[in-house]
Amino acid sequence: MKKFLSFLLIFLLSITTFSSPLSVFADSKDVSISSPNSVVLDYDTGKVLYEKNGNKKVYPASTTKIWTAYLVIKNVKNLDAPVEIDKDFYVDGSSMYLEKGEIFTVRELLQGLLIHSSNDAAEVLAEYTSGSIANFVKLMNKEAKSIGANNTHFNNPHGLPDKNHYTTAYDMALIARESMHNKIIREIVSTKSITFEKSDTAKSRCFTTRTFFNTNKFLTSTEKIEYKGKLVDIKYDIVDGIKTGYTDDAGRCLLSSAVKNGMRVITAVFKDYGTQVYIDSRTLIDYAFDTYRTETVIKKTDYTKSKRVLFTKEKELLYEPEYNYKVVLERGESLSDNYHTEVNLDYNLPVKKGDTVGTLDVYDGKKLEKSINLIAKNDLTSIFGFISENTTQKYLIRLALALITLFILFIISKIFKKTKNKKRRR
Numbered sequence: 001m002k003k004f005l006s007f008l009l010i011f012l013l014s015i016t017t018f019s020s021p022l023s024v025f026a027d028s029k030d031v032s033i034s035s036p037n038s039v040v041l042d043y044d045t046g047k048v049l050y051e052k053n054g055n056k057k058v059y060p061a062s063t064t065k066i067w068t069a070y071l072v073i074k075n076v077k078n079l080d081a082p083v084e085i086d087k088d089f090y091v092d093g094s095s096m097y098l099e100k101g102e103i104f105t106v107r108e109l110l111q112g113l114l115i116h117s118s119n120d121a122a123e124v125l126a127e128y129t130s131g132s133i134a135n136f137v138k139l140m141n142k143e144a145k146s147i148g149a150n151n152t153h154f155n156n157p158h159g160l161p162d163k164n165h166y167t168t169a170y171d172m173a174l175i176a177r178e179s180m181h182n183k184i185i186r187e188i189v190s191t192k193s194i195t196f197e198k199s200d201t202a203k204s205r206c207f208t209t210r211t212f213f214n215t216n217k218f219l220t221s222t223e224k225i226e227y228k229g230k231l232v233d234i235k236y237d238i239v240d241g242i243k244t245g246y247t248d249d250a251g252r253c254l255l256s257s258a259v260k261n262g263m264r265v266i267t268a269v270f271k272d273y274g275t276q277v278y279i280d281s282r283t284l285i286d287y288a289f290d291t292y293r294t295e296t297v298i299k300k301t302d303y304t305k306s307k308r309v310l311f312t313k314e315k316e317l318l319y320e321p322e323y324n325y326k327v328v329l330e331r332g333e334s335l336s337d338n339y340h341t342e343v344n345l346d347y348n349l350p351v352k353k354g355d356t357v358g359t360l361d362v363y364d365g366k367k368l369e370k371s372i373n374l375i376a377k378n379d380l381t382s383i384f385g386f387i388s389e390n391t392t393q394k395y396l397i398r399l400a401l402a403l404i405t406l407f408i409l410f411i412i413s414k415i416f417k418k419t420k421n422k423k424r425r426r
Contacts, residue, residue: 031287033280035272037169040284041177042294043257043264044326049288054170055151058270061245061253062094062117062215063172064159069110069188070179071139072125079107079184082203083128089120092160096121096210103205107184108196114188116212117244122158133157144171147178161247173268176242176255180266189241189257192220215244217278218256225275227282234278239285242266252277258285263294295335298325298362298372307345311383317351318377321360325370338365343374351380 031050037058040050048054073079085102089095096118098104104112106128113121126136133156140154149171155164167175179185195211214220218239224231238258245253251271258265265288269281304320329335345358355376362370 030291031283033269033283034276035269035280037270038280038284039169039173039268040288041173041266041268042288042292042328043177043180043266044294044324045328046174046177047328048170049265049292049328050284051170054173054268055168057151057166058168058172058253059159059161059165059247059250060152060167060172060270061159061247061250062119063176063243063245063253063255063268064154064157064165065113065117065122066179066185066189066243066255067140067144067154067175068122068125068136068157069114070175070182070185071136071143072106072110072129073182073184074143075129075139076106079110080105083109083124084205085124089123091119091123091158093117093119093158094215095119096212098124099207101205102207103203104196105204110184111188111191111194112196112212114185114243115191115194115214117215118212119158119160122156126157144175147174149174159245159247159250161249169268169270172255172270173266176257176268177266180242180257180264186241186257189216189243190219216241216254217275218281223275225279225282227279234275236282236285254278254281256281256285258289260289261293263289263292265289290331292328292330294326294328296324296326297335297339298341298360300324303341303360304377305343309380312349313381313383314378317345317347317357317380319345319357319374320377322356322373322375325362325372336364339363339369345374347376347380349380349382351376353377353379 033052035052037053037056038051039048039054041047042049082103082105085098085100088100089098094117096112096116098120106125109121109125112118113125123133126133130136130139136157137154140157144152144154149167152167152171153164155162159165191214193211193213196206196209198209199206217223217234218236221234223234225234238260239256240259241257243255252273254269254277256267265285267281267284269277269284272280298321300321300323304318306316306318308316327335340363342361342363343358344361347355347357351357353376356373357376358374359371360374361368362372
């Protein structure tokens with residue numbers, strides 16, 4: 001009996017390890033693809049529009065590099081800082097063939113990483129950002145958990161084979177969505193080719209000219225695929241990124257971003273083969289746009305407001321919602337007429353431009369559907385700021401008030417004693 005209970009416990013743990021709640025619009029029967037693990041997200045809302053084994057364990061291969069790039073950009077202040085290659089990097093797979101003594105900027109290494117999928121660039125950037133690959137990997141895992149990628153564990157910055165380097169299609173879709181919020185990522189992953197010219201200066205040293213083409217055939221290919229009974233170009237103009245991947249264990253992997261009629265979707269297709277990964281990705285992209293649409297409930301500019309604030313230099317606070325709020329609807333479905341909002345301001349002076357100063361609560365009828373941060377569009381400082389915002393002066397004032405309080409208490413005690421003595425004499 002004990003053995004049976006132990007087996008049952010292990011079985012239950014195994015089926016729940018790679019699971020998280022997916023609010024899925026579509027049933028997997030609605031779409032026919034070869035990939036055994038795939039997900040489609042609406043970019044604006046994060047809604048899952050379709051999933052097929054989205055929480056099953058897969059290997060991410062070079063799609064890993066999108067997270068590496070995102071974290072480099074997030075943690076390195078100057079992307080134009082020169083990085084000298086101080087050792088030879090012997091890394092399997094695709095490479096920039098970096099040589100000891102060459103100098104590239106962080107931005108150029110990011111371009112090599114994402115456009116050519118360079119494994120040596122991944123290691124250089126990881127060490128530059130965190131001091132070591134081990135420290136960078138810790139950062140990768142910490143940040144992945146922070147966005148809800150709970151079934152992911154990274155063990156390197158490039159995705160080369162490692163049994164402890166795994167993810168899910170859903171987690172990688174989350175990672176792709178988060179990364180595409182960054183305009184530098186969007187710019188690089190949509191770039192079709194890059195050339196690094198031979199140079200030799202104090203800030204740029206490239207021993208040989210290198211030209212790299214984007215590995216994403218949606219952007220560059222002249223090949224054809226059979227799609228819905230017709231031969232069509234692999235190149236698909238509505239796709240603007242983001243990252244390919246391949247190893248023997250991972251199969252063909254592809255994260256894609258596509259935009260049509262003001263709606264952006266993110267697809268994650270894993271464990272596929274050959275050009276089928278592009279057929280499956282296009283199938284999911286087209287399915288999403290054919291089946292769903294987005295409607296803007298809250299437009300930032302419509303909710304940009306001001307509030308008079310007494311005793312401030314600027315006299316008023318300007319604020320607006322952090323982002324537009326959209327909802328996903330099926331084709332033919334109407335937007336609810338019951339949306340309304342409430343503004344809840346909550347801040348302390350001084351306020352800096354960009355600070356959160358409250359929330360805009362969005363209701364559908366009585367149901368609170370979303371709370372959007374309200375962001376200050378200007379600084380707001382008290383006219384008494386020279387007192388309240390100066391640390392030294394604040395302490396001096398507190399000390400003075402404390403001394404005055406003690407003096408008053410001393411006087412009161414003296415008066416009390418005199419009164420008491422008079423009563424005794426009587």
